[in-house]
Amino acid sequence: MSGPAREPGVRSALRTSSLSLVFGALFLASLTAQAFVGAAQHDADQVAAGLEPLGVWGYVTSSTFWVDVTENWQSEFLQFLLFITLTVWFVQRGSPESKRLDAVGRETDEEQRVGAHAQPDSPAWARAGDWRLRVYSHSLALVMGAVFVGSWLAQSVSGVVAYNEEQLRERHDPVPWTEYLAQPDFWDRTLQNWQSELLAVLAMVVFSIYLRERGSPESKPVGVAHTATSVEG
Amino acid sequence: MDGAPRRARQAAAALALVAAAAACAGPGEGDAADVVTRFYAAVAAGDGDAACALLLPGAAQDLAHESGVPCGEALVDPQEAGGVLAERAGAAVDAVHLAGGQAQVVTATDTVFLARSGGTWVVTAVGCDPRGERPYDCEVES
Incomplete structure (x- = not known):
């Protein structure tokens, strides 16, 4: 029934x-x-x-699998952490990924609908005026940051095992974790992912000024001017 | 509001899995040390075939090819690798380093390299001396 x-x-x-x-x-x-x-x-x-x-x-x-997985995870969460936080302070004219040019910063409580300006359907912690509001005001960045740090740490832990496995296979001595953090292998795995993620964000911010995808909320409406900022379809 | 704690729990579960993976199961330090102890016990007893059975097949073949005698003979022949190995036999294991499917067992007289194959370790290089930045120089290796 x-x-x-x-x-x-x-x-x-x-x-x-x-x-x-x-x-x-x-x-x-x-x-x-x-x-x-x-x-x-x-x-x-x-x-x-x-x-x-x-x-x-x-x-x-195996660590071989997990170092490959986590080196990509950390960079993805770093990408979103930076995107979420840097767009508070930095803007791009004409990009739907940017806030309004005159809205740089944390904005007022009224604009953010918190504390006395909270709506009936606002999250409970947005209505609170104490530490809960301060935590909730940054909860997205905090979680993204925590996953980034955790993934990067996991990359280093699995990475040193994978690196030492190769060291032993090639008849070299293994290195401790602290020494691995200064090895080119750790930073090569890290930076090759960071650069690609940052390029992707840059492309998204700039390409979306001039290019459109009809119906996508990540794009401005097709007929909206190139100069229109903070407009999503 | 429910999303953030849920994401945090999922992330914690993923990281726990990663930590578990980093310490994956299989033959461990004691097993690697045991293989080296048995290898040198066989060499000291003159049982070259038993020692050869603990080598990576590729290493055994290379040894036979280079020495011109069967692996079991070369490992106990004083004129071949057996001369160097006999001097290094009998030393206690000082340290074992594991990294994934590879291991390094250090004794007072030798550094031995092993690889995990199935449920056990096989010796990939033995009679090894350090050469600074260059790879260890090994008496027997594949």
Whole structure:
């Protein structure tokens, strides 16, 4: 009895969360595919060295897999952390990714609808005038920053194991974690990801001044002037 | 408001998985040290075939090819690798370094390199001396 009655609700929930669900599915599919192709490459190297292959599970629990995963995670979360925080203070005329040119800074409580200016449907911590408001006012950056730092730390921990594995394979001594942080390998993995993420943000900010994608909220409406700032479709 | 704690929990779960992966299961330090101890015990006992069975097959083949005698003979022949290895046998294990599928076992007289293969370790290089920035110089290696 409850099944058919719930179905429209389920369909509605799927539709209204379709963006998260699609990206979640694409993420899992990509991570799974990375695991399988990475395991295939790793096993081929093992066999060529005269060793038994690890298999997919052995590979996904190896530092070789996780250093590759986390070096990309940290850079993605750094990208969004910077995008979220730097757009408070920096603007770009004509970009839908920028706030209004005259709205630089943290803005007033009235504009942010906090404290006495909170709306009936405002989050509870936005209505509070104490530490909860201060924390909630930065909760997005705090979580993004925490995931960035955690991922970068995980990259360093899995990275030193993967690096030392290669060191031992090549008959060199392993290095401790603290020494690995000063090794070119750590910074090469880090910076090659940072530069690509920063380029992608720069391209998004600048390209969206002049280029359009009809219907996308990341683009200005097709007919809006190039000079219009902080307008999303 | 629910989103931030949920994201934090998901991130914590992901990081816990990463930490678990960094310390992945399999043959450990004691197993690597045991292989080296058994290798040198076999060399000291003159049982070259038993020592050879603990080598990476590629290393055994290279040793046989270079020495012109079977691996088991070369490992205990004083005129071949057995001469160097016999001098290094009997030393206790000082340290074991594991990194993924590779290991380094250090004794008072030798540095031995091993690789994980299936559920055990195999010796990939033995009778090794450091050469500064260059790779270790090893008496037996693949």
